[in-house]
Amino acid sequence: MDENASARLTRRTLIVAHRVGLFLAMLVICLPGIWIVLSSLRPTVEIMAKPPVWIPQQLSFDAYVAMFSGIGKGGIPVLDYFRNSLIISVSSTVIAVAIGMAGGYAFARYRFRGKSGMFLGLMLTRTVPGIAMSLPLFFVYARLGIIDTHFGMILAYVALNIPFTIWLIDGFFRQVPKDLAEAAQIDGCTRWQAFWQVEFPLARPGIASAAIFAFLTCWNEFALASQLTRSVNSKTLPVGLLDYTAEFTIDWRGMCALAVVMIIPALTLTYIVQKHLVGGLTSGAVKG
Amino acid sequence: MKGFKPSAPILLLLPALVVLAAVVLVPLLLSLYSSFTPFRLTRPETFFVLIGFRNYMSILSNPDFWWAFGRTVLLLTVALNLEMLLGLGLAMLVEKATSGQRILRTLMMFPMMFSPILVGFQFKFMFNDNIGLVNNALQSLGVTQDAIPWLIESHLAFTAITIAEVWSSTSIFAILILAGLLAMPKEPIEAARVDGCTPWQTFRYVTWPFVMPFAYIAMTIRSLDVARAYDIVKIMTDGGPAGRTELLWTLVGRTAYSDARMGLANAMAYFSILLSIAFTVYFYNKLAAARAQIGAEW
Numbered sequence: 001m002d003e004n005a006s007a008r009l010t011r012r013t014l015i016v017a018h019r020v021g022l023f024l025a026m027l028v029i030c031l032p033g034i035w036i037v038l039s040s041l042r043p044t045v046e047i048m049a050k051p052p053v054w055i056p057q058q059l060s061f062d063a064y065v066a067m068f069s070g071i072g073k074g075g076i077p078v079l080d081y082f083r084n085s086l087i088i089s090v091s092s093t094v095i096a097v098a099i100g101m102a103g104g105y106a107f108a109r110y111r112f113r114g115k116s117g118m119f120l121g122l123m124l125t126r127t128v129p130g131i132a133m134s135l136p137l138f139f140v141y142a143r144l145g146i147i148d149t150h151f152g153m154i155l156a157y158v159a160l161n162i163p164f165t166i167w168l169i170d171g172f173f174r175q176v177p178k179d180l181a182e183a184a185q186i187d188g189c190t191r192w193q194a195f196w197q198v199e200f201p202l203a204r205p206g207i208a209s210a211a212i213f214a215f216l217t218c219w220n221e222f223a224l225a226s227q228l229t230r231s232v233n234s235k236t237l238p239v240g241l242l243d244y245t246a247e248f249t250i251d252w253r254g255m256c257a258l259a260v261v262m263i264i265p266a267l268t269l270t271y272i273v274q275k276h277l278v279g280g281l282t283s284g285a286v287k288g
Numbered sequence: 289m290k291g292f293k294p295s296a297p298i299l300l301l302l303p304a305l306v307v308l309a310a311v312v313l314v315p316l317l318l319s320l321y322s323s324f325t326p327f328r329l330t331r332p333e334t335f336f337v338l339i340g341f342r343n344y345m346s347i348l349s350n351p352d353f354w355w356a357f358g359r360t361v362l363l364l365t366v367a368l369n370l371e372m373l374l375g376l377g378l379a380m381l382v383e384k385a386t387s388g389q390r391i392l393r394t395l396m397m398f399p400m401m402f403s404p405i406l407v408g409f410q411f412k413f414m415f416n417d418n419i420g421l422v423n424n425a426l427q428s429l430g431v432t433q434d435a436i437p438w439l440i441e442s443h444l445a446f447t448a449i450t451i452a453e454v455w456s457s458t459s460i461f462a463i464l465i466l467a468g469l470l471a472m473p474k475e476p477i478e479a480a481r482v483d484g485c486t487p488w489q490t491f492r493y494v495t496w497p498f499v500m501p502f503a504y505i506a507m508t509i510r511s512l513d514v515a516r517a518y519d520i521v522k523i524m525t526d527g528g529p530a531g532r533t534e535l536l537w538t539l540v541g542r543t544a545y546s547d548a549r550m551g552l553a554n555a556m557a558y559f560s561i562l563l564s565i566a567f568t569v570y571f572y573n574k575l576a577a578a579r580a581q582i583g584a585e586w
Contacts, residue, residue: 022381026395032410032455033398035421039413052424099303106300115297120572122304123508125312127564129515131537132557135544136315136322159311162304164512220403222519223537227545238405252413259406266401271394 033263040064040256047252063257078258080232081240087150088236089218092157097211099158100165105195107166108173126163130223138227148230156224161214168213172206173199209273216266237262316561319554327551334551343555352531353539353556360536360563363446364514367453371510372503374454375461382462383469393466399459404516408523411452415439415524442532445525449533452520461506468502469495497578504575511567515560536560 039047041059067078106112107119137156138147146152176199184194200207222238229235237258244255323343327335347353382392402410414421415438426432438448472495480490518537521527527534527542534542537560544553 018381018384022385022392025378025381026392028455029398029459030395031421032414033402035414036410048419050418052419052428054424054428099307102300103304106297110295110297110300112295112297118301120569122308123512123572124565124568125308126512127514127568128312128316128561129518129537129540129557129564131515131518131541132319132560133312133315135540135550135554135557136319137311139322139550140315140318155307155311159307162308166304216401220405222403222405223515223522223541238403241405241409250413252419255409256413259409262403262406263401266403270397270401 036256036259036263039252040260042253044251044253063253064261067254067257067261076240076243076254076258077232078237078240078261081235081237082261084150084229084232084234085219085236088153088157088234089215091150092154092161092218093211093215095154096158096161096165096214097169097207099162100169100210100214101207103162103166104169104171105173105199107170109178122163122166126160130160130221131227134224134227137224141228147228148234150234152228153225153234153236156228157218157221160221160224161217164217165210165214168210169203169207172203172210175206176202212269212273216269219262219266319557322551323554323558325551327549327554329548329550339551343552346552347555347559352534353559355531356534356536356539357559357563359446359534360560363450363453363517363535364567367450367457367517368507368510370450370454371458371461372507374458375506376465376499376503378458378462379466379469382466393463396462396466397459399456400463402456404456404519405523407452407456408520411448411455411520412439412524415448439525440529442529445529445533449517449521449524452524453517456516456520457510460510461503464502464506464509465499468499472498501575501578504571504578507571508568508575511564511571514564514567536563 038056040063041061042056043058043060043062046053046057067076103122107115133156141147141152144152146155180202181191181194181199184198185191189197219236220238221236225236225239226242229239241255241258241262244251244258322335324340325335325337326339326343378396382389382396385392399407415423417423417435417437417440420438422438423435426436437444439445476494476498477490480494485493515537517535518541521533521535521538522541525533527538536556540553540556540560543549543556547553
């Protein structure tokens with residue numbers, strides 16, 4: 001075999017190996033999700049079957065119908081949970097982004113004493129594990145009487161999201177050239193106007209993705225929610241998943257259906273922001 | 289803020305500081321105080337009894353606590369390293385792909401959308417010894433006859449938890465490292481190839497130093513949120529079998545809410561907070577160092 005042919009062969013083998021590797025990796029990544037969707041559509045008998053039934057014999061939306069048909073008919077108050085999740089996530093996202101914009105702007109545009117120390121300090125408040133946070137919060141909230149209320153959850157989630165929102169928004173504001181705002185100010189804008197008319201529109205896609213990221217954090221949070229919520233007044237979807245578990249058994253089909261309901265909004269939103277999100281996280285990395 | 293008029297950045301940061309002080313700092317101080325009391329939820333009057341360092345002493349002399357502590361550190365070390373390696377591999381596979389990059393990138397982010405608690409349930413379902421996908425597949429393929437007790441035997445349970453954790457977080461590494469690979473200038477690689485570097489040398493001395501800050505960003509983000517493993521473990525094994533997969537966080541939760549011993553739990557919680565802070569500060573410093581290195585080179 002001459003050198004050309006062997007080189008071509010190596011190249012082709014490498015391409016095939018690459019394809020196979022990629023396919024396997026994607027399979028591992030997607031399989032659990034596909035399995036959840038599939039299980040939510042199959043009857044419980046088939047899920048529990050031994051030996052396993054690999055090819056679904058009958059698919060139906062029974063689990064979804066049962067879930068939405070209310071308590072007593074095999075359902076859970078999923079609409080209440082959904083509403084709670086939505087109210088809590090949206091309000092805390094809006095507040096966290098507003099506060100994060102102010103903070104991020106301060107970090108991106110001003111020099112002040114103790115800046116990096118303060119930045120790290122803000123980040124460190126995020127490291128407190130949810131379960132460790134929940135102990136004192138539970139106590140304080142019980143005293144204030146805001147356990148199992150939307151207000152309490154929103155407050156906790158705002159605090160949870162601020163550090164990360166500031167980090168992301170700081171990155172996006174840094175990508176907006178300082179000269180633009182300065183030029184606007186020379187042309188007669190106040191700093192306030194310059195911010196809203198020049199810098200904000202440029203950083204808007206980034207801020208939107210920070211918002212979606214904050215929303216997803218709230219949407220998916222469990223450790224705090226499981227301790228600070230008690231009833232349909234404020235229980236969120238992640239806590240609602242536990243309704244499908246009993247002492248020794250789990251209704252897998254119902255749970256899979258609820259999981260799918262939970263994932264769809266998250267999936268859509270993540271898809272929208274994927275590009276901007278990475279930009280915000282890494283914008284400081286290369287330029288320092 | 290010593291008497292003079294507060295400056296603009298301080299004013300801008302004020303709302304953030306106020307909220308964080310109210311929701312994080314004050315409660316933490318409160319829990320610091322209560323870690324010096326024998327406080328039980330069921331007996332509110334115990335909140336005002338000071339017992340000095342007795343909670344800390346009893347924790348430090350408790351082997352269960354040290355096991356949980358060691359296991360937490362082990363899980364974090366194993367999981368973070370695996371996630372980093374797999375994320376790097378995945379990012380390089382996707383970067384090499386000639387077509388369908390957009391689809392691949394979206395698929396790659398799939399696990400990020402899953403709530404950790406969902407990851408817990410999903411893997412609990414898949415690793416179920418009787419009806420789980422893993423055992424069904426192994427048995428159908430004839431690898432084994434018996435049902436492997438994934439979540440029941442302690443080492444296997446730990447492995448299963450690690451797999452769940454790695455599955456859920458590898459994509460964060462992959463997506464950030466991929467961003468690094470895509471942002472990287474092409475000239476140095478070509479120069480290295482012209483100069484006769486092997487692919488391995490090119491990777492080790494050209495690509496890797498450039499991608500490193502991105503890996504550290506991922507590490508920092510992950511360490512901000514390491515405790516999300518709590519949700520996974522809580523659901524998959526709840527610390528079982530017989531406390532063999534108990535992590536610091538599940539131990540804190542159990543002591544606080546099942547045993548209602550808040551004072552003791554708060555003392556433990558402080559250890560887990562210190563652990564998280566140590567991880568974060570470590571990676572944050574690494575990140576700063578890696579950034580400085582690149583700044584010098586490029």
